[in-house]
Amino acid sequence: MINPKLVAVIKREYLQQVRTKAFWIATFLIPTMGLGFVFLQVLLSKQIVAEGKVKVVDLSGRMYERLQSEYDKAKGKDSQTSSRRRTDKLTLTQVPATAEALPGVRTELNKEVRQGKLKAYIVLDRDILTNGKAEWRAESVRADLVTRERLEELLSRAVMKERLKDLGVEPEIYEKARLNVTLDPHQAQEVETEEGGKNVGFNLAVSGIFFFLIYLSIFIYGAFIMRGVLEEKNNRIVEVIISSIRPAQLMLGKIIGIGLVGLTQYAVWATISVLITLPGVVAMMGVTEGMPSIPPLTVAAFVLFFILGYFLYSSLYAALAAPFNTEQEAQQFVMIPGMMLVFTSITWFIAFDSPNGKLATTLSMFPFTAPLLMFMRISVQPPPVWQIALSVGLLCLSIWGVAWVAGRIYRVGILMYGKKPTLPEIIRWARSSD
Secondary structure, eight states: OOOHHHHHHHHHHHHHHHTSHHHHHHHHHHHHHHHHHHHHHHHHHTTOOOEEEEEEEESSSSHHHHHHHHHHHHHHHHHHOSSSSSOOEEEEEEOOOOTTTHHHHHHHHHHHHHTTSOSEEEEEOTTHHHHOOEEEEESOSSSOHHHHHHHHHHHHHHHHHHHHHHTTOOHHHHHHHOOOOOOOOOOOOSSOOSSTTTTHHHHHHHHHHHHHHHHHHHHHHHHHHHHHHHHHHHTTHHHHHTTTSOHHHHHHHHHHHHHHHHHHHHHHHHHHHHHHTSHHHHHHTTOOSOOOOOOHHHHHHHHHHHHHHHHHHHHHHHHHHTTOSSHHHHHHHHHHHHHHHHHHHTTHHHHHHOTTSHHHHHHHHSTTTHHHHHHHHHHHSOOOHHHHHHHHHHHHHHHHHHHHHHHHHHHHHTTOOSSOOOHHHHHHHHHSOO
16 A cells, blocks of 8 residues: 555646646747747758859869859759759859969968958869868858858769769769668568668667656756755754654655656657647648657667666665755766766667667666667667667666665665765765664
């Protein structure tokens, strides 16, 4: 039978959060801002094109005309198709020069760039057809990446055609023979599905979003628990509370209550997502094709590993906050679970790129990295069932062990005031009996 006092603590912690305006503002504002950022990114991406005045110093004497021809062809194709975001607006101008006169020409061109008359200039090496050397000179080497990459693409194509011409192959033959091949991803399985690899990119994007949602949720709600413990301790409210409930139950109630707040937030977001993907809403948005669906296994893994990861880390946050009087004092120890989370967040690409590799498998079994890494493995390429079961089992054992140690630290630290405890003292509290 569930302890009614524990239920009362859970209810208090839960309602204290969900009854605030800040909770509901954040709940609806976060997805709104997320969609707004995506829309803004798409809108801005249409405005990013290669543009500006660029001068070309062609020491080879052969490449400027070919480069200008390639740009004119590409610009003509862009204006005829809707696949490209916007037609480039480059102005290419040749600057006649020899290798001996290059220093003086470079000085004048550098002056034009600094004065803003010129975006950049290119110096094509005399032996560019054999060594592929060319210089890009601009006011900043970090700016104008789109323009530089566009010119690199055009210049590479121009050089390729000149080299083929030297080998006796006409450029027109190259254009007719050139064909871009795209690998269409499909899963190796007995029965081929109609979807194939159609939604692979969407599913991987969802996996990445869910991964960082788990990471941020553990971080944010763990901080909520830490601040709640410190607030009750500083206000001396906890002395009244533990007169009627055991400290371990109080800690567990706080963890469960705030965890339910997180699940409530996710439930609201899931409801919004379902409503957005309803056929009527999709039709109003002007989407003619079916909306991609999120695999049920990914959703189930997300909920499971959010809960397991949250309980593991929140126990640490509660235990490490209890012995201290201020948030500043607690930071030195609270950084420990924080750094483990940060380390896990920067290793996501291991499970993303090679989900069944040795390192990804090992990290998905280690309890403090498993909530994030095992989720990513499941969402990218589900591992064997025994590995998932082993990871969940180790996580549950770790949660029990951490909660047991955290409860022993919490029961002593929550009533300690004044002197800041040292690490040996905290360890002694964990080892002491009731």
